[in-house]
Amino acid sequence: MGWWQRMHQNWADTTPPSHPDLGPLTLGLPAASVWQSVLDAIRSLPRWRIESQDESSGIIRATRRTRLFRFVDDVTIRVETLADGARVHARSQSRVGKGDLGQNRRNLLEFFAAVKRHMGRSD
Numbered sequence: 001m002g003w004w005q006r007m008h009q010n011w012a013d014t015t016p017p018s019h020p021d022l023g024p025l026t027l028g029l030p031a032a033s034v035w036q037s038v039l040d041a042i043r044s045l046p047r048w049r050i051e052s053q054d055e056s057s058g059i060i061r062a063t064r065r066t067r068l069f070r071f072v073d074d075v076t077i078r079v080e081t082l083a084d085g086a087r088v089h090a091r092s093q094s095r096v097g098k099g100d101l102g103q104n105r106r107n108l109l110e111f112f113a114a115v116k117r118h119m120g121r122s123d
Contacts, residue, residue: 009099009100010093010094010097010098010099010100010104011091011092011093011094011100011104012091012092012093012104012105012107012108013090013091013092014089014090014091014108015089015091018105019105021105021109022105022108022109024080024087024088024089024090025087025088025112025115025116026082026085026086026087026088027085027086027087027088027119028084028085029085029086029119030085030086031058031079031080031081031082031085031086033086034079034085034086034088034119035055035058035079035086037115037118037119038060038077038079038088038115039053039060040118041111041114041115041117041118042060042062042077042111042114044114044117044118045064045110045111045114047064047065047066047067048062048063048064048075048111049062049063049064050062051063058078058079058080058081059076059077059078060076060077060078060079061074061075061076061077062074062075062076062077063075064092064107066103071094071095071096071097072095073092073093073094073095073100073103073104073107074092074093074095075090075091075092075093075107075108075111076090076091077089077090077111078090088112088115090108090111090112091108092104092105092107092108092111
């Protein structure tokens with residue numbers, strides 16, 4: 001997918017990656033620890049709100065409001081248990097418009113950076 005198409009879509013996803021720099025975050029920690037770090041990360045982000053969470057399915061639904069026009073993006077996060085840790089998948093989608101000018105990609109990058117901070121990682 002070219003940059004023009006990416007700039008004129010209204011979603012971003014890690015599975016399959018919608019952008020070259022997006023992919024699921026794999027961590028060598030128990031899923032329960034990752035789950036709590038994901039919740040803490042979301043709570044620490046401005047304009048983010050947890051709408052629902054179901055630990056048994058590993059699904060968190062959140063919203064993020066844009067600063068200027070207060071548009072709402074829906075973010076779905078899934079924590080997947082692996083044999084040697086956990087993997088975090090995420091999808092962000094705008095509620096309105098045909099293009100987001102890259103905002104949903106930035107939402108996911110902001111979210112993953114916050115998770116890494118809460119996990120004490122810098123990579």
